Amino acid sequence: MVFEMESQKKNYCVLGDVYGMVTVPKEFEQLEKESNFELKLQVPDVGRAVKDFVRIREVGEFLSGALAGAMTKAVLAPLETVRTRMIVGVGSRHIVGSFVEIVEKQGWQGLWAGNSINMLRIIPTQAIELGTFECVKRTVSSTQEKWKKNGGPKLRINDMNINFSISWLSPVAVGGAAAGFVSTLVCHPLEVLKDRLTVSPEAYPSIRLAVSKMYQDGGVGALYSGLFPTLMGMLPYSTCYYFMYETVKTSYCQAKKKKSLNRAEMLLVGALSGFTASTISFPLEVARKRLMVGALQGKCPANMVAALSEVIRAEGLGGLYRGWGASCLKVMPSSGITWMFYEAWKDVLLVERICR
Known part of the structure; x- marks a missing residue:
């Protein structure tokens, strides 16, 4: 008081x-x-921080790719199993016969053989691949715009000036090639594991035992078996795949005078892109699979050329496309569904950024 x-x-x-x-x-x-x-005492708004982080463009694209890949593989795992067995020459030569053979020997769960490692593989692979594609495409486009406006690097030799230009490069093609290259380098061991578990579940009953046995047989190098042919096969596939999708999408939207594709159109354009890219690069895919699982059959080709020659000698030129039908049955819906899910997740995660 x-x-x-x-x-x-x-x-x-x-x-x-x-x-x-x-x-x-x-x-x-x-x-x-x-x-x-x-x-x-002000408690940090963790939910808001996470939401803002997810809406960073690169993070949203990365997560969209991961979610799209996971959802696609969960649906199409049986087709991946049949495709892999047919490519490496295990079991029936026909799609229906291969399905029946797997179910008879391993039950319905056999159609999902190797799916756990496949899910572990596809989530980082698809996230890295789609994230790299978007990032590199934007970077190349931005660099082209800057060089067009300000002029690119110049080299002067005596009285001669040499101007460097990248205007002839396609940002989509470069982004597609980079996407395939980076994702393959990072995730190749998971691809090797997935193929081993799919082709020979008896020899490799679990991921832990598969890793242990492969390490004992060939050390760390065994996890990277077939890396070179994988890169050789992935580069044309990835470049063609992304180039086809972006080109067809852009051309279609311009013809129809619309800003974007609807979900059904994304499904069709993605399927067409996957079909075209797979058909062009399929012989390299056959050689890659033969190299990666050759050790299981007691004979591993020395290199990609040797693998291709071995297939041609044994089965003729048609052998280079053995499993192509099963591959298309898997690749076409996979590509279409992946693009559909990817674009849908981007709309959800990046909606506020897009609206701005």
Whole structure:
């Protein structure tokens, strides 16, 4: 409580409580009032921070690719199993016969043999691949615009000036090639494991045992068996795949005077892109698979050329396309569904950024 003294009303006041009173300068009254503060603890808004992080363009594209890949593989795992067995020459030569053979020997779950490692493989692979494609495509396009506006690097030799230009490069083709290259380098061991588990589940009953046995047989290099032919096969496939999708999508939207494809159109354009790219690069895919699982059959070709020669000698030129039908049955819906899911997830995760 506060009492003001009459004789010194302007300069002093009395502060007191139950224990007594004291005379102090009046300015202390204001300090006492201002010292009554309320302690507030602000809890970080974790949900908002996560939402803002996800809506960063690169993060949203990365997550969209991961989710699209996971959902696609969960649906199409049986076709992947049949395709892999036919390519490496295990079991029936016909799609229906291969399905029946797997079900008879391993039950319905045999159609999902190796699917656990396949899911572990496809999530980072698809995320890295689609994220790299978008990033490299934007970077090349941006660089082309800057060089067109400001002029590119120049080299002067005596009186001769050489101007460097990348206007002839296709950002989509470069992005597609980079996507296939980077994702293959990072995720190739998972691809090797998936093929081993799919082709020979008896020899490799689990991921842990498969890794252990492969390491004992060939060390770390066994996890990267067939890396060179994989890169050789992936580069034309990936380049053609992304180039086809973007080119057809852009041309179709311009012809129809629309901004984007609907879900059904994405499905069809993606399927067409996968079909074209797979058909062009399929012989390299056959050689790649033979190299990766050759050790299971006790004979591994020395290189890609040797693998191709071996197939031609044994089965003729038609052998280079053995399993092509099963591959198309898998690749076409896989490509279409992946693009459909990817674009859908981008709409969800990046909706606010797009609207801005």
